[in-house]
Amino acid sequence: MKNLFVTGYRAHELGIFNNKHKGIPYIQQAIRNKLIPLLEEGLEWVITPGQYGVDLWACEAAISLKAQYPQLKCSIITAFSNPEEKWSDEKKVYYEQLLRSIDHYAAVSKESYQGKWQFIARDELLLRKTDGILLVYDEEMGEASPKFIKQRALRKHAEEGYEVLTIGAEEIQSLAEEEAEAQFNDEQAYEWLDPGQESST
Numbered sequence: 001m002k003n004l005f006v007t008g009y010r011a012h013e014l015g016i017f018n019n020k021h022k023g024i025p026y027i028q029q030a031i032r033n034k035l036i037p038l039l040e041e042g043l044e045w046v047i048t049p050g051q052y053g054v055d056l057w058a059c060e061a062a063i064s065l066k067a068q069y070p071q072l073k074c075s076i077i078t079a080f081s082n083p084e085e086k087w088s089d090e091k092k093v094y095y096e097q098l099l100r101s102i103d104h105y106a107a108v109s110k111e112s113y114q115g116k117w118q119f120i121a122r123d124e125l126l127l128r129k130t131d132g133i134l135l136v137y138d139e140e141m142g143e144a145s146p147k148f149i150k151q152r153a154l155r156k157h158a159e160e161g162y163e164v165l166t167i168g169a170e171e172i173q174s175l176a177e178e179e180a181e182a183q184f185n186d187e188q189a190y191e192w193l194d195p196g197q198e199s200s201t
Contacts, residue, residue: 001038001131001163003045005153006031006062008054008136008167013144016053019094024057026175027136030167031061033175034134039069047130049122050076050083050105052091054136056098063101075104079122080113123149127156132163141169 016023031054035043046062048055055076062074076099084095099105108122127133133153137146156162 001041001043003047003130004035004038004043005126005130005133006046006048006055006058006135007051007133007149008058008146009144010051011053013053018090023172023176026172026179027054027167028057028061028064029175030172031058031134031136032065034165034167035062035065035072039065039072044071045073045075045130047075047077047126049126050078050095052084052087052095056095058134058136059098059102073103074101075106076102077105077122077126078107079118080109080111081107082112083107085112123152127152127162132165134165134167136167138168138170 011017014023035046046058048058050056050059059074059076062072066072084092087095108125109118111118133149135146135150135153137144137150139147150164150166153162153164157164
């Protein structure tokens with residue numbers, strides 16, 4: 001696999017409204033965990049639609065792996081021009097910084113938002129240009145926007161063997177639990193090595 005389409009929830013669908021949310025690093029780690037074996041096998045491009053949420057966090061995850069995997073490139077292909085137009089200033093600044101760090105940016109439609117057809121055209125292009133999809137989506141959490149792209153990817157999988165990889169809530173939760181356990185163990189070790197306790201023995 002050379003080109004991977006990465007997408008998933010929009011931030012608001014997860015109840016995330018800024019980039020300081022403590023769940024984001026776990027989502028990014030789950031994405032990195034999926035990307036590394038693919039990079040070992042020759043993955044070259046991570047391509048996202050650039051919506052605020054999983055798409056942009058995936059770009060950050062990919063950028064963080066570039067030192068280790070210099071062949072990796074990252075692209076954002078949006079449905080229409082200036083998707084950040086109505087975002088808050090904080091989100092705009094974050095997006096603009098990210099655009100400076102990626103390797104390629106394009107909009108499928110040169111117009112600003114016109115209608116649903118722009119999203120359909122974007123998804124068709126991304127499915128056509130990639131060998132597989134990594135989808136951060138868990139149906140058990142209820143239906144959300146990734147449902148539609150998942151249906152199309154599964155149809156492409158049945159017809160052409162397109163690869164479909166997913167990350168669910170359990171995977172992200174277990175990373176959070178592992179870190180909490182590691183922090184707890186570190187604190188226990190620190191207490192054990194506390195110099196104040198040592199001097200009293």
